[in-house]
Amino acid sequence: MPPRNKVFDLPPEVREQLNEKLVSSGFQGYEALAGWLKERGYNVSKSSVHRYGQDLEEEFEEAMGDVRKTTELARAMASEGEDESGHLIDATARIVQDQLLRISIAMRKAEHEPDVAAKHLSSVTKALADIGRVSLSQKKWAKELRVEVAKEAAEKAESSMATQGMSREAIDSIKRDILGIA
Numbered sequence: 001m002p003p004r005n006k007v008f009d010l011p012p013e014v015r016e017q018l019n020e021k022l023v024s025s026g027f028q029g030y031e032a033l034a035g036w037l038k039e040r041g042y043n044v045s046k047s048s049v050h051r052y053g054q055d056l057e058e059e060f061e062e063a064m065g066d067v068r069k070t071t072e073l074a075r076a077m078a079s080e081g082e083d084e085s086g087h088l089i090d091a092t093a094r095i096v097q098d099q100l101l102r103i104s105i106a107m108r109k110a111e112h113e114p115d116v117a118a119k120h121l122s123s124v125t126k127a128l129a130d131i132g133r134v135s136l137s138q139k140k141w142a143k144e145l146r147v148e149v150a151k152e153a154a155e156k157a158e159s160s161m162a163t164q165g166m167s168r169e170a171i172d173s174i175k176r177d178i179l180g181i182a
Contacts, residue, residue: 005048005051005052006042006043006044006045006048007044007048007049007052008052010037010042010044014037014040014042018033018037018049018052019056021033021036022053022056022057023056023060027053027054027056027057027060030046030047030049030050030053031046033046033049033053034046034048034049037049066095066099069095096127096131150178150179150180151179153178154175154178154179157171157174157175157178158171158174158175161174
């Protein structure tokens with residue numbers, strides 16, 4: 001196993017500043033970034049910063065790709081009209097669940113800061129629970145809406161069929177079919 005990258009030994013606030021500098025520079029200028037770290041008293045080589053930057057760039061591009069996909073999905077859903085069945089919420093929940101799973105896997109690998117990982121894992125667990133509640137609420141609402149629509153349809157069908165002279169037995173049979181009652 002290769003030795004751990006020295007960038008991970010930096011204090012979190014310095015590593016966060018490095019992340020910002022890497023993103024804002026378009027993941028270039030590794031020599032200058034190594035010099036910047038040296039000015040602050042951290043002896044991290046250009047190649048360590050470069051390896052770290054490449055990994056961060058991969059994560060960044062993957063995250064941006066997910067954001068683009070989510071945006072396109074939201075646009076497609078919005079262009080189809082109202083989202084009565086909650087497809088957008090379900091799709092968003094699946095994307096967020098996927099991201100939270102990736103985060104929890106990454107945190108398990110971050111054994112060098114177990115207290116930080118535990119705190120973040122707690123946040124991920126809470127977020128997953130919140131997503132589950134939103135998804136269940138949406139599904140319950142959609143089911144209630146379908147029942148309400150079926151009741152309205154059955155009432156309209158009943159009055160229409162009654163004016164057409166259908167027998168009560170035929171009307172009741174059709175209403176049961178509309179309402180899904182055996």
